[in-house]
Amino acid sequence: xxxxxxxxxxxxxxxxxxxxxxxxxxxxxxxxxxxxxxxxxxxxxxxxxxxxxxxxxxxxxxxxxxxxxxxxxxxxxxxxxxxxxxxxxxxxxxxxxxxxxxxxxxxxxxxxxxxxxxxxxxxxxxxxxxxxxxxxxxxxxxxxxxxxxxxxxxxxxxxxxxxxxxxxxxxxxxxxxxxxxxxxxxxxxxxxxxxxxxxxxxxxxxxxxxxxxxxxxxxxxxxxxxxxxxxxxxxxxxxxxxxxxxxxxxxxxxxxxxxxxxxxxxxxxxxxxxxxxxxxxxxxxxxxxxxxxxxxxxxxxxxxxxxxxxxxxxxxxxxxxxxxxxxxxxxxxxxxxxxxxxxxxxxxxxxxxxxxxxxxxxxxxxxxxxxxxxxxxxxxxxxxxxxxxxxxxxxxxxxxxxxxxxxxxxxxxxxxxxxxxxxxxxxxxxxxxxxxxxxxxxxxxxxxxxxxxxxxxxxxxxxxxxxxxxxxxxxxxxxxxxxxxxxxxxxxxxxxxxxxxxxxxxxxxx
Ligand SMILES: [Zn+2]
Ligand SMILES: [Zn+2]
Numbered sequence: 453x454x455x456x457x458x459x460x461x462x463x464x465x466x467x468x469x470x471x472x473x474x475x476x477x478x479x480x481x482x483x484x485x486x487x488x489x490x491x492x493x494x495x496x497x498x499x500x501x502x503x504x505x506x507x508x509x510x511x512x513x514x515x516x517x518x519x520x521x522x523x524x525x526x527x528x529x530x531x532x533x534x535x536x537x538x539x540x541x542x543x544x545x546x547x548x549x550x551x552x553x554x555x556x557x558x559x560x561x562x563x564x565x566x567x568x569x570x571x572x573x574x575x576x577x578x579x580x581x582x583x584x585x586x587x588x589x590x591x592x593x594x595x596x597x598x599x600x601x602x603x604x605x606x607x608x609x610x611x612x613x614x615x616x617x618x619x620x621x622x623x624x625x626x627x628x629x630x631x632x633x634x635x636x637x638x639x640x641x642x643x644x645x646x647x648x649x650x651x652x653x654x655x656x657x658x659x660x661x662x663x664x665x666x667x668x669x670x671x672x673x674x675x676x677x678x679x680x681x682x683x684x685x686x687x688x689x690x691x692x693x694x695x696x697x698x699x700x701x702x703x704x705x706x707x708x709x710x711x712x713x714x715x716x717x718x719x720x721x722x723x724x725x726x727x728x729x730x731x732x733x734x735x736x737x738x739x740x741x742x743x744x745x746x747x748x749x750x751x752x753x754x755x756x757x758x759x760x761x762x763x764x765x766x767x768x769x770x771x772x773x774x775x776x777x778x779x780x781x782x783x784x785x786x787x788x789x790x791x792x793x794x795x796x797x798x799x800x801x802x803x804x805x806x807x808x809x810x811x812x813x814x815x816x817x818x819x820x821x822x823x824x825x826x827x828x829x830x831x832x833x834x835x836x837x838x839x840x841x842x843x844x845x846x847x848x849x850x851x852x853x854x855x856x857x858x859x860x861x862x863x864x865x866x867x868x869x870x871x872x873x874x875x876x877x878x879x880x881x882x883x884x885x886x887x888x889x890x891x892x893x894x895x896x897x898x899x900x901x902x903x904x905x906x907x908x909x910x911x912x913x914x915x916x917x918x919x920x921x922x923x924x925x926x927x928x929x930x931x932x933x934x935x936x937x938x939x940x941x942x943x944x945x946x947x948x949x950x951x952x953x954x955x956x957x958x959x960x961x962x
Pocket of ligand 2: 613614615650675
């Protein structure tokens, strides 16, 4: 996922706001809007005393991270080179485990039914602060670290979402915070979560479902991007499934009456779902590809498959839309004399923002500052930006920290969503890519393999470390974050995932 997509306001108290049309959608947004107003009006968190992040201890942690910048750039470069896709991140996961183990963390590997998922824990007791790291690559995005399109291996995988930086920066941060805890005898538990298969594999959903976040008080995270920003925005919930239709094959000219076309089933379903678009809330997104439409026009296909995604800013609304899509599948099968079954591939919640934590993260990000380019970085960026679609923001945006925003919905989805409904969660974006770069592009892979990516990553590592330090030393901060979390989630919230499969789809990229 990423945050550089156009955001649409959805939590405005204005009744004409586009997603206030559904009664069930209106309630949570109204709660969020009221909360946001309350929070903006409240006194700053720093009113009582200066946070530890602003003390010499904070400066010491930043210096320690600077001193290891080259080492972590090397770790990220290795994972960038491995470019392992979801649930196959064997080397990438092992490398991060090795870093954490060497630093004194206790590992639990292969958790939640995924061999590449792990936790690394230091300390004991409360509070329990978590730092999350991803490391999966994307198929088909192989690209060299050059400002012109040049795959390293045609059709190979590449780090188009910057997860090699994500996992490495989070590891760097966990180690720096652990060293600060040891040096200052800070009580509590610090736990790193190595979370595989973010890209479509819903790795974190299985980890949440397995109860691995149960004792956690707050989660600190980030994501690579084209700018520096901590926000209290949400994302879109997303459910995806493959619908498999089965019919009867026959000679398409000599015995069509003997056949029942599975492709007809697929087409009838897509037709009905396309008509549904007019009758769902505006901020719903539905997309599909026909992954199997038969093999030869002169044979009535006895098998066809369509792969659907549906996204919405509110999981409860999406759940209703999804039921209607399941009905469309059944109706399509009925009308075409075929049968249908579906396999749920992924299901993630929208992000439940936490403004209390996001404002702390933003304050720490402003302290750390943006990414400083050398003359070489600038030359790379100048050349790369000629390949980007206009309007392209100025290169200097990489050095800036954007103003705080909240109450918007970014048109992306992430399995961090499920984590955010289980534990108060904060993330941020750091400029690991040339400003104007979209996630999942060759330009993102390219910059991610250069010092631009490595420097952006350290902005995130430093900011997350300061935020974790504040969480360990300010119990009131955790209490406030929890109060906001409880209010946003509502007293009746029950976590319910559509991802009913027993084990992760370990072979979904094979
Ligand atoms: Zn992504
Ligand atoms: Zn991502």
